[in-house]
Amino acid sequence: MKFVTNCNIVEILNLSDKQLLDLSKRKVLSLSLTEMKTVQEYFKKLKRNPTDVEMETIAQTWSEHCKHKTLTGIIEYIQIKNGKKTKKTYNNLLKETIFKATVELNKKWCLSVFKDNAGIIDFDLKNGVAFKVETHNHPSALEPYGGSATGIGGVVRDILGVGLGAKPLANTDVFCFGDPTTKPSKVPKGVHHPKRIIKGVVSGVRDYGNRMGIPTVNGSVYFDHDYMANPLVFCGTMGVIPKNKIEKKVSPGDLILVVGGRTGRDGIHGATFSSVQLDQSSDVSAVQIGNPIVEKKVLDAMLSARDLNLYRAVTDCGAGGLSSAIGELGEKIGAVVCLDKVPLKYDGLYPWEIWISEAQERMVFAVEPKNKKKIIEIFKKENVEAVFIGQFTKDKKLVLKYDKNTVANIDMPFLHDGIPKPTRKAECKIKEEKLQKTVKLTSSELLMVLKKSLADLNVCSKEWIIRQYDHEVLGQTIIKPLQGNNIEISGPGDGAVIFPYAVIKGTKKGIVLSNGLNPSYGKINTYKMAASAIEEALRNAVCVGGNIEKLAILDNFCWGNPNKPEILGSLVCSANACYEMSKAFSVPFISGKDSLHNEYSIGDKKFSISPVLLISAVGVIEDVANTITMPFKNSGNKVYILGVTRNELGGSVISKIKNIKDAIVPNVYPKESVPIMKGIYKAIGKGLIESCHDASEGGLAVAVSEMSFSSGYGVNINIDHIKTADTMSAAEILFSESNGRFIVEVEPKNESRFKEIFKGLSVSEVGCVSDNKFVIFESQKEKVKFKEKLINLLNAWKHTINW
Amino acid sequence: MFSIEIFTKSGFKDSRGGHVLADIVSLGFNCINKVGYCNLYLIDGKLLLNEAKLIASCLLSDKITESYNIAKCDGKDSNCSFNNNVVASKTMIEVLYKKGVTDTVSSSVIKAVKDLGINKDIKVKTGHRYYLSGKFSKTVLDNIACKLLANTLIQEYKIKSVK
Amino acid sequence: MKKVKVLILRTAGTNCDFETQNAFELCGASVERLHINFLVNNKNKILDYDILAFPGGFSYGDDIASGKILANEIKNKFGSQVEKFALSGRPIIGICNGFQVLVKMGLLPESELFEQVSTLSYNDSNKFECRWVYLKTEQKSNCIWTKNLASVISLPVAHGEGKFIPKDKELLSKLNKDNQVVFRYSTKDGKEPEYPLCPNGSAENIAGICNKKGNIFGLMPHPERYIFPLQHPCRESSGSEYGWGKIIFQNAVNAVK
Known part of the structure; x- marks a missing residue:
């Protein structure tokens, strides 16, 4: 392999354990020692050192944000109730609780669960409803306006990137903030005053959602001192998708098309950043600024390309940028990408920066070569930049090029399945309540x-x-948030109801959205918090006319540091509640997300959030006339x-x-x-x-x-x-x-x-x-x-x- | 480079300025008695003065409620145009994005300048100016700037005295 | 009977085009939503239509000021065709962002002059307001869009820049004299409102105006969001199976039939 000067070789083969950890920290890779050693082993076999592009690719593919390695890892759990200890080992907590309930409930009207960018349920003969809720906490703490705006922008792209693209119909937002009446002198140094955060976050959601033309119809706000330094921002989007557009297919030979915003240094290390505790020296470039009009243009143009069958797969560039998007689409086959073809906001980006940048408003498409011209024309008509940057292959390798030189060459199976499973300890003492x-x-x-x-x-x-x-x-908002x-x-x-008459002509059906959130219960008992949140979300939907037999739910866990057994334990406890309640109410989970490491330190003082489980519900209502x-x-x-x-x-x-x-x-x-x-x-x-x-x-x-x-x-x-x-x-x-x-x-x-x-x-x-x-x-x-x-x-x- | 400042004509309500003042008061600073708000556009390129005037009058300012102040400045600093019409003020805080931070309005301005028939390559930076009147120290101004007007993570501010 | 042809102009940031299309279609019109790029390259195309609609949204993000960039673009690239369309007496509607475009282009209120003489500025509350309001309909107005309405109707507003300001008092009295004021924000019984029933602080609570001839209509509220009673917060109807918004679109379609 020949390398160009703007791609560096990272010396890793001969490093000691300590040196490996130092490297991980210095480069903000957020990889553990075991993970670093696994990487070292891999390159020892290849008999060469990795390039910086390769290291960054692995770090971000293996990041907490992308792999959810805590909740899918091994957890040794101990529960103590009334002095009695029970032990259990989970090989994959998500699969053994939340996902398990969905599998056991086996609802025929669940069309796509836990595998795509959003969950999809049945709407009518021809259409499905997609729903996804995301968190965007750390960026919102640092830059409330930009952080929350990119939060809503990101979750809208999840909906655009589910199947072959759904049309967004409604947004939801849920926030946890500090007390806005806090005296300015009581706000820790380096932290924005809660009122400033609130105003910034609300403006960010407002400006992005309103400009996209998607109504924000449901939400909730919870205030507590715990969230002063670490506010929580949950953004959700619901959309409709034709049933024949739910499956993605990527074949070797398909061209890789990147569409929308240009790539800059925005949000470098955003994905790995999500598992780093916040401190005052947090990386500046982790903050992204969104442009809703660019995303609106992408939406308008891509849906017409979808209806003309001009592409075979699409996904959004979220955390991890192109690396994640192309990595996912090409996981089973392989891909070659020319990084120098990616349109840039400004010169001077290193190849690895182009590859993992989290610049906003970008989507990646897999296009059959025969549609090459047609699809470019569609985007051009609406002033949307669209550029072919590579091709999917069949050698199961990820190959990245820059100026004709190869800057990365990794096996897809190693990249996606090579991550060692961590084992974590978890302990939950159930408090006795009197x-x-x-x-x-x-x-x-x-x-x-x-x-x-x-x-x-x-x-x-x-x-x-x-x-x-x-x-x-x-x-289409026929049950409104204020009544x-x-x-x-x-x-x-209680809930909101959308009547999609303008999109699905002639329909009588509606879509109900609601949520449940009870962090104050979680301070005492996270099992009851989770169970209450589930019931509250269902109640809110039922109040306006929702049918509990046609409701599905989404989970969003925001927790503290999972390396602490008692914090992880309280999470396991609440995941168990999710399983039991999902079964008992016969309401399946269809999608979810977790944000761990919600901790903040100032000096030697540590602020940790109280755990939050947000449950969001979505359901189909047979006749919108029957809503109240x-x-x-x-x-x-x-x-x-x-x-x-x-x-x-x-x-x-x-x-x-x-x-x-x-x-x-x-x-x-x-x-x-x-x-x-x-x-x-x-x-x-x-x-x-x-x-x-x-x-x-x-x-x-x-x-x-x-x-x-x-x-x-x-x-x-x-x-x-x-x-x-x-x-x-x-x-x-x-x-x-x-x-x-x-x-x-x-x-x-x-x-x-x-x-x-x-x-x-x-x-x-x-x-x-x-x-x-x-x-x-x-x-x-x-x-x-x-x-x-x-x-x-x-x-x-x-x-x-x-x- | 031209710096173009857009301000509310007298007789019309400067609601942004009024709300910034309310926010300053709620931060606990009672020493400011008036805030005048201006949009700021820094346009770099080989523009002629009358082209800059066209941009300011036909694009950047509202014909009915706003007016503009235009100045040619050399190089990096925008420290050249001030406006005493906004409020009787001797102090102004100027807020601009840091280098490398995406400025979404700037691309719209570039498009709109082309629509005006000016086919020149230009670079645009957008920002805000707050003219303050009252009695205050530099510390107070820094506080107001950091806690309200600018997020120093992505923006930089300058405190300027108005001649 | 001939099918009435409606052109809805859209661009980056337009976002009320689907529901506006739906409203016109419900009134029996055939509707095309065309991107401005297409019209720039086919300047005379708009003259093929009977009705022209500028829908709501955030054209170009409302960067600089709401509707400004789109107004300039239209005026500079195919202004004379739009002027020709307007002077021919065919109905034109500008809703919310579309109203801002019409005003900043100068097509309202003085379409013959085709110069900006009024504006829609920042709400007094300095924030975006989404709420339902009562509108007093000026019975003497000769606006072709607003026949057959009750003396007070309700519609939703959703805007941050909706404060109508004429350039001077003379213009305001002229608008009154020539019956160009179509809607004013009001209380339920048609009296002078306070905030938030007047959501923006408009001069004389003006919510919608037309040109002297009555074919060009601009308003901040969204008639396309009140086509049927289900859309109303209390599910009220206009006395028929439809909402007040439907009647507004129907008036224009009927006028050119």
């Missing part, structure tokens, strides 16, 4: 807790964020609660307000919830339910208030009629965050048919919608009664975030 001392509050205290709950950062209105997103572009009985007032919707919103619809209607209230204040909003230490974290009871969820779907379909809202953060009192102030109607609730599992005080009943509960509004004329559906299930009539403008809660047993004007409750909810 019931708190009875919480008895006077009428005025109850009202105070209600108002404080509504104003709590994690309950309050997110209107300031939501209205900056164009959540109605495409005109009111007239256009002047709004309350928080959450505000009450008319006075005189009856209010029912479905589900049982338990004494579960652990991690709740009231526990924070009243400083309650001991308490039980809400558990999930699928055997109770599933029939209720099925019943609601049936009842909505028959027109028996006027409005429906789930009880989550802040419990029943908050949920009922939201239904009331967003409607303009008052409500009277008799606390004594609320079905509880144990003896509970009024405060506990109203503010417990038990899962499995829905508040529904029923017209008197429909009551008997409604009750018929829920026969034998936990259903109780608790009050009625009124014409006066008051929310009233009363318990004769406990002799408490409180009453508040709607406008005051609405204002309490509205004014926390209003910048």
Whole structure:
């Protein structure tokens, strides 16, 4: 092999262990000693040293971000509960929990799971629905605007790069931030103030999503000090794809076409960076800046090329850039790429930089030679740059050239399967939870807790964020994120429904999107956090008319350092919850992503995030006419609660307000919830339910208030009629965050048919919608009664975030 | 190279400036009483002055609400054009992207200049200028710049005194 | 009966073209969405159509200012054809970004002058606003697009630069005198609104205007997003099986039939 001067040989053959580790660190390769030694062995066999291009290619292909080596590696797990130890070894945690549930459930309507850039479920005879949720945490901490914008840009490209390309229809976003009221002096040096991060992240999602013309329709925001230095940014995109465009095929001889943005030094080491802890000296070039209009042009042009069958495979350039994209497409066959042909933003890039750059808005296509001219013309018409840079081969080798010289030559099998499986230890001590001392509050205290709950950062209105997103572009958002009985007032919707009438002509069907997130439970018990997040996502979808038998879910794990057994242990525990709940609800996982190493150090102080599992749900609704919103619809209607209230204040909003230490974290009871969820779907379909809202953060009192102030109607609730599992005080009943509960509004004329559906299930009539403008809660047993004007409750909810 | 500064004409609302001021106050600095915001375009190429004027008047500024200030400057520094019309101010913070950071607006400007019929190779850098009035120290200005106006990871700022 | 031909002009960043197409098709028109590159090379092509639509979106990212780059591009490359189309009395609509383009090109409000005399500037709130608003329809307006509407209707807005500003008071009173104001933001009962019902701080709460002749119509709200009741937040209808937006498109299609 002859090498050019701008490609360097990396001396590795004769290095000691320590020298290998030093090299890994110095070059930001993020490879462990075992991995470095595996590389050394490989090149010893080849009797030569690797080039820098080869080292970088291996490092990024083996990165946490691309290979998910922790969750697919070997984990020796110990669980300690009530002093009892149980041990288990996982050879591949994902395959043995989340993926296993999907395989066992074996739903015929799951069209593509865990293998492509997004999961795909069945929509109708001709189309499928693709959904993917990604995280973009570290870049958002450093450059909130650019970080979140490229987060949304990246997940949109996942949808463009699934199968032969889906058309994006909606975005979702979920954030975890520090407390925006933090005093500037309390913010650690080198960290942006939470408010600046929030404003930057929201603007980034806004500007990218709005410019792409994709409505941002669903989301959630969680605030906690834990996320001050390490905010979490989850971005999701849903799209539709014709069923005959789901399979990619790459054959030897197909040409490699790179399309879209030019390549610069952007985001070098972004993939390996995702497994490095953040510190103040974080690499500048890890930050990428996106250009939504370039991506919009790619979208417009590539979908017309898709419909003309001008290419056989496509994938996006995400983490790892061209290296990942071409590596994936050519994994089973081989590829040769001329790096000097890649269009550059500016001169002076080394071959390895071109190869692993994470410059945005680029897609890679596999094109049959006969379509060479036609496809270039399509892109040219829309001013999109498209250049052929190589060809797929059949020798199972990855060959990279620069100025006719070979700068890399590695075997594909080694690159993709040569990574040694790490073994990690994990330990999870399940904390014992005790019931708190009875919480008895006077009428005025109850009202105070209600108002404080509504104003709590994690309950309050997110209107300031939501209205900056164009959540109605495409005109298909028929259940919107903010809902009111007239256009002047709004309350928080549960799920969003997209009616894709403009894309799938003549359809009556809709697509529901929702999410569940409960990090405060995870501080105490990550099993219950995961189970609660799953149920919350399902409840939110069911509230608007979703059918639990047609829902699928996605997981996004954001955890701390997995090298610490207790942190990895809490993750294993929650992966187990995912398996059990997926089975119990009969709801399959179709895609997922993990972001580990969410730690930040300043000086010798270490900040570590509380674990977060985001569950996102997607489902198909048979008839969009059978969807409903959450505000009450008319006075005189009856209010029912479905589900049982338990004494579960652990991690709740009231526990924070009243400083309650001991308490039980809400558990999930699928055997109770599933029939209720099925019943609601049936009842909505028959027109028996006027409005429906789930009880989550802040419990029943908050949920009922939201239904009331967003409607303009008052409500009277008799606390004594609320079905509880144990003896509970009024405060506990109203503010417990038990899962499995829905508040529904029923017209008197429909009551008997409604009750018929829920026969034998936990259903109780608790009050009625009124014409006066008051929310009233009363318990004769406990002799408490409180009453508040709607406008005051609405204002309490509205004014926390209003910048 | 020409530096072109776009500012809001008097009589029209400078809403960006107003909101930056509100953000400064919420950071705890009460010593600033007014902020005037300007877009800044640095255009490099063999342009004639009247071409630069055409670009400023027909493309970069709004005919109704905005006006421009144009100056020829030599070399790297944009330290040449100032505008006293924005606010009665003696201090200005200028924010530009660092070298190598993608500037997406710049490619749009280059396209639009061609549309105007000016077929010359140009390079464009975009930035922001904030004219501040009030009584403040350099430390306060650095704080405002770092905590609000510029992310020093990708942008650089300069504090300039207005002559 | 002849099929009404609609041209929807699109470019990099256009993003409301599909739903606009759908709205026109529902009204019985045949629609083509054409990229500006095609029109630059086929300048007289637009004269083949009956209706011209500038849809919403972020043309060229709204870099520099919303609609500015596209307005300049059209004017410089096939402005005379657009002018000819406009003066022939055929209907033209500019929605949101399209309205910004029409205003910055100068086709509104004084189409004969074809010079920019007003603008759409940054919202007073300094942020993008996506919400439904009430619109008071000016009954005296001779805009061909807005016949048969109730005195107050509702439509969604979604923009960051929607504050209508005429160059001077004379122009504003002229617009009023000549009945060129078509929509004003209002309360539910047609009264003067406050923020957020007036989402941007427009002069006299103006949301949409037309030229003197009434064939060219520009508005910030999105009629193409309210074609049927399901799209309304409270699922209200216009009294028919459709939303108010559909009636706006139908008016134009009927006018050229």
